[in-house]
Amino acid sequence: xxxxxxxxxxxxxxxxxxxxxxxxxxxxxxxxxxxxxxxxxxxxxxxxxxxxxxxxxxxxxxxxxxxxxxxxxxxxxxxxxxxxxxxxxxxxxxxxxxxxxxxxxxxxxxxxxxxxxxxxxxxxxxxxxxxxxxxxxxxxxxxxxxxxxxxxxxxxxxxxxxxxxxxxxxxxxxxxxxxxxxxxxxxxxx
Amino acid sequence: xxxxxxxxxxxxxxxxxxxxxxxxxxxxxxxxxxxxxxxxxxxxxxxxxxxxxxxxxxxxxxxxxxxxxxxxxxxxxxxxxxxxxxxxxxxxxxxxxxxxxxxxxxxxxxxxxxxxxxxxxxxxxxxxxxxxxxxxxxxxxxxxxxxxxxxxxxxxxxxxxxxxxxxxxxxxxxxxxxxxxxxxxxxxxxxxxxxxxxxxxxxxxxxxxxxxxxxxxxxxxxxxxxxxxxxxxxxxxxxxxxxxxxxxxxxxxxxxxxxxxxxxxxxxxxxxxxxxxxxxxxxxxxxxxxxxxxxxxxxxxxxxxxxxxxxxxxxxxxxxxxxxxxxxxxxxxxxxxxxxxxxxx
Numbered sequence: 155x156x157x158x159x160x161x162x163x164x165x166x167x168x169x170x171x172x173x174x175x176x177x178x179x180x181x182x183x184x185x186x187x188x189x190x191x192x193x194x195x196x197x198x199x200x201x202x203x204x205x206x207x208x209x210x211x212x213x214x215x216x217x218x219x220x221x222x223x224x225x226x227x228x229x230x231x232x233x234x235x236x237x238x239x240x241x242x243x244x245x246x247x248x249x250x251x252x253x254x255x256x257x258x259x260x261x262x263x264x265x266x267x268x269x270x271x272x273x274x275x276x277x278x279x280x281x282x283x284x285x286x287x288x289x290x291x292x293x294x295x296x297x298x299x300x301x302x303x304x305x306x307x308x309x310x311x312x313x314x315x316x317x318x319x320x321x322x323x324x325x326x327x328x329x330x331x332x333x334x335x336x337x338x339x340x341x342x343x344x
Numbered sequence: 345x346x347x348x349x350x351x352x353x354x355x356x357x358x359x360x361x362x363x364x365x366x367x368x369x370x371x372x373x374x375x376x377x378x379x380x381x382x383x384x385x386x387x388x389x390x391x392x393x394x395x396x397x398x399x400x401x402x403x404x405x406x407x408x409x410x411x412x413x414x415x416x417x418x419x420x421x422x423x424x425x426x427x428x429x430x431x432x433x434x435x436x437x438x439x440x441x442x443x444x445x446x447x448x449x450x451x452x453x454x455x456x457x458x459x460x461x462x463x464x465x466x467x468x469x470x471x472x473x474x475x476x477x478x479x480x481x482x483x484x485x486x487x488x489x490x491x492x493x494x495x496x497x498x499x500x501x502x503x504x505x506x507x508x509x510x511x512x513x514x515x516x517x518x519x520x521x522x523x524x525x526x527x528x529x530x531x532x533x534x535x536x537x538x539x540x541x542x543x544x545x546x547x548x549x550x551x552x553x554x555x556x557x558x559x560x561x562x563x564x565x566x567x568x569x570x571x572x573x574x575x576x577x578x579x580x581x582x583x584x585x586x587x588x589x590x591x592x593x594x595x596x597x598x599x600x601x602x603x604x605x606x607x608x609x610x611x612x613x614x615x616x617x618x619x620x621x622x623x624x625x626x627x628x629x630x631x632x633x634x635x636x637x638x639x640x641x642x643x644x645x646x647x648x649x650x651x652x653x654x655x656x657x658x659x660x661x662x663x664x665x666x667x668x669x670x671x672x673x674x675x676x677x678x679x680x681x682x683x684x685x686x687x688x689x
Contacts (some may be wrong), residue, residue: 179422194403195404199402208409281396
């Protein structure tokens with residue numbers, strides 16, 4: 155007997171969201187499969203302690219059922235998820251209860267270059283470490299815009315919609331983020 | 345090649361980097377960069393920055409970690425859905441709680457107002473009544489708290505008083521006494537500055553006239569002045585008991601509202617006793633004892649008859665009557681006094 159695997163029709167992100175809004179957990183699983191990588195990468199680049207990234211990724215997707223009705227389809231679902239993630243991260247930072255977890259995470263947090271492959275050369279590892287340190291020195295709001303636009307290739311308009319700010323504010327933050335980063339990168343490594 | 349420290353189009357380097365320049369402007373800036381070292385440096389600097397920042401490490405999950413995270417997410421989402429109803433119920437709590445509170449306050453306020461007006465306290469207001477003038481009736485009325493006083497100065501009037509609560513009183517003030525009503529229909533006729541006639545059609549009234557014991561008149565009872573007047577006249581009282589003016593059933597003394605009395609020689613006997621006409625009192629009481637054999641006032645009449653004989657100065661006769669009392673009512677309430685009378689001869 156030959157068992158044929160029947161492929162499930164690929165649902166659009168909008169369909170997935172409407173199913174999630176109706177309480178379909180299977181749809182939430184599909185959304186997680188599609189976007190977990192980028193959401194985790196985005197949150198990790200916002201300066202969250204590695205030990206807390208997975209939790210914040212989950213919190214981001216847990217916010218989807220309640221926020222699904224606000225997705226208007228004008229921006230990509232990916233950038234919309236970045237907006238949810240940014241809110242989750244801000245909420246996380248505001249939580250004073252997280253301070254202790256931060257301290258514990260920092261105490262055991264390895265240096266950033268551990269995320270690099272061991273075969274990368276020393277120069278690349280040093281450059282990556284310098285970039286990470288510079289990025290961490292940006293303010294949260296500038297970092298959100300910079301990561302979203304430069305590292306995740308989100309358009310300025312989508313970033314503005316995702317973050318709920320005017321497009322002009324996005325350009326302003328980008329301008330200052332670039333200026334500060336170039337200054338930071340020119341500084342000698344301590 | 346243009347060499348200068350500043351270029352007015354340098355900002356377009358960031359614009360083209362961000363994708364803000366499209367079409368002719370984008371092509372124009374590309375041509376400009378070819379001849380402007382400042383803008384060319386800016387474009388290169390921005391590209392270098394992007395390249396360097398792309399080195400920022402990116403976290404990722406292994407397939408196993410992804411499945412673990414996915415399972416954990418779905419568990420949490422499931423719990424979130426399950427407990428959402430509870431949370432929504434608690435969110436709704438203030439709404440219905442406030443509603444209940446407002447309702448309770450409204451009801452309490454209404455009760456307080458009603459109590460202040462006396463609406464809900466039975467009998468806290470004066471009893472309601474109606475008076476119909478039958479023959480030149482003159483009356484005034486005054487209510488004080490739960491008591492209504494109607495003063496009938498003359499004439500004849502019919503009264504209808506709504507059933508009174510225990511603490512409500514309706515008093516009809518008469519020139520020679522008063523009449524208390526317990527919810528009834530009755531008729532009162534005055535003549536010669538005194539009560540001439542009372543007829544009760546419903547309920548019970550208590551008639552209290554000066555110089556006469558209180559009478560309880562029930563439905564169908566009528567009272568006529570001739571029934572008690574001239575008590576000192578021998579034979580007249582007895583005649584009044586059977587007065588031709590008395591129609592329907594005879595009035596009953598207070599305290600015997602439930603039974604149908606025989607001709608009320610007892611009341612007349614008591615009246616005569618109080619007036620000091622002990623012989624007449626004994627005669628009436630003796631008549632009562634013979635006629636109203638089933639009346640519960642037999643014990644009182646029997647004892648009072650012995651006292652009347654004693655007050656007449658006939659101790660021996662009083663002793664005999666007292667002995668008769670003791671024989672008929674060996675456990676009577678007047679036994680101690682009767683024993684004294686019986687031993688006094």
